[in-house]
Amino acid sequence: MKTFIFGTLVEHKPGVLQKVSNMFRQRNFNIESITVGPTERGDIARMTITMKGEEEDAVQLEKQLRKLIDVLEVKLLDPSETVVRELALVKVRVEDWRARSDLVNWANIFRSRIVDVSPDSIMIEITGAPSKIDAFLELMKRFELLEVSRTGITAMERGLNRIGLK
């Protein structure tokens, strides 16, 4: 199984996410992650969808996505030519000051940021490739992980390539 990333442009209006995600379920594909946000154009949103599967599934999925009338453009992104990022907020319980300084050190090494501190807990914001976030979370298991919130990935091709409306 391989991971495939689809960059899509969709109509920015209610119900479109449901139509897209429902199509996956209906066609028996499994979504790994799906993220949506507005683009530079107010009436168009961008969805980044990742799935695990075989080449054939990806080809079929691309066609099914394209068939949805609210989907304006679809591009299967080449991983080697694409910047892939995810953001996570991680909250851990740390009361002991020594543990706290370890945690701050590691957070620095991962180039993450501490965004909230309370007497018993610290919240860290980390962005990067999903594998980096996985690694960071692995490390955080030494503390008591209270909450993790990951956004799922967003992606963009390097250079002048882009997903544009034809």
Added chain:
Amino acid sequence: MLELSGSRALVEALEREGVSVIFGLPGGAIMPVYDALLDSGIRHILARHEQSAAHMADGYARASGRAGVCMATSGPGSTNLVTGIANAYMDSSPVVAFTGQVPRAMIGRDAFQEADIIGITAPITKYNYQVRSASEIPSIVKKAFLIATSGRPGPVLVDLPKDVQTEVAQMEFPDTVEVRGFSPPSDPDPELLKRAAELLAGADAPFILAGGGVRISNAHLELLRLAELLMAPVGTTLMGKGCIREDHPLSVGVIGMHGSPLANTLIVKADVLLAVGTRFADRTTCDVKEFCKEAEIIHIDIDPAEIGKNKRVRLGIVGDARKALARLTEELAKRLKGERPAHWYERIKQVKAKLQNEGNDGLSAPRLLKRLRKLLPDDAIVTTEVGQNQMWASLHFKAYGPRNFITSGGLGTMGFGFPAAIGAKVARPEVPVVDIAGDGSFQMTMNSLATSVSERIPVVVVILNNRMLGMVAQWQRLFFRGRYSAVEINPPDFAKIAEAYGAQGIRAESMEEFERAVKAALASDVTTVIDVPINPEEDVFPMVPPGCKLEDMIGV
């Protein structure tokens, strides 16, 4: 610009689309539209159940090639449409459905007769819209018809909140609209067509499989020209039945689970298979992995997502069937010189002659259907219900035109045939329309008798009455050791039911009575139900058992 209420704008927009008939049933949330309809030239046909209204629109669409329109109120009215819409979706039929909805301010509050019909129908429509303001109506209606009828057709639903129907706004009726995420299909790739022509020209045993897409794109003449040039046998899918006249020497019938022995035998021997406008449905291919495993397959379809979806093919060509077949024929003509070998040709003729024979085994279904064929004019339209009746019709009733055999192929909806027949008769009033029915299926929508009689839309229903849910009973006989479970249905007296509705009811207990009944029905201007008792335990053969290959046909 015109100042109009939403409902008047809707009616105006429908008239501009050339809509002359709507099948529907009113209710609170769609009353402004029904009021506006009174002042229009559009005929409204009152169904007795919204499912039937949708099937009527579907039958109308398939018989005419134009969009069929149905209408219902909110909540239960709209949910009753669901089966009909799903049916149209599975068979790529252009149905446009309008539903009432609770007023905008009530949406999402579980108001009286509220149903989230947009959410419910998302997976069974090509597209759906909820109208947010009256001024959108003209362009949304235009988009709805464009989407429903172009490319691969399919149903579109437009949901109209009640206060949008009464809201008055400045209306602009556009002549054309653009739907951003929807582009017309591209022309078939000339390079691929050349390669296809080469494959076909070099074939020893080519076979053409025509699907519903051939009918939809009106490509039957192009199909015929190609077949005659290539001298290749043409089989169809159930949806493609009639795309080549079934009495044409090259026609071998329908392939599939209940395909004709000739078609199934020939297709598995093909070395090059040209499949046009078909999605390689499981009832067509049976075990899809094994299906024509050794053949080079060329697949032409308007929907790119169909290429490689169910079956891997050698050449996938995206485009309109008519254009593609015409150009393929040109390419092929350049390559084919001289006579085509026709060694199998004699064999086709022999097997056909054997099958043609009506036989003499009482009121058997095959015999009845062959007789029915003789009694009907060539251009008659036949619809079917679902079950044995459908498969017998597919096997034994020859269709002579691409829009003359209308059946629920994808969803397999019992109760489709009778309302679809009514819709087809509205589209083509000049030809006889006959529903070939089972006693179980007919009971699902026989309340449409009321519509048929009161709207003076005379059709003929032939019930092959085996007093069973026959196809289920057949499977229980074959695959459940003959243990009958919930298949004996003790049907009512159909002739009396027909009469109670003001239709003509005839029970025919011999071939002579059947013949007389059909003649009486054709001469009559009222709907006629002909109830024919047949052997309750007769199987449809041949059959490919579930999970098997086409080659494993039994009962030949």
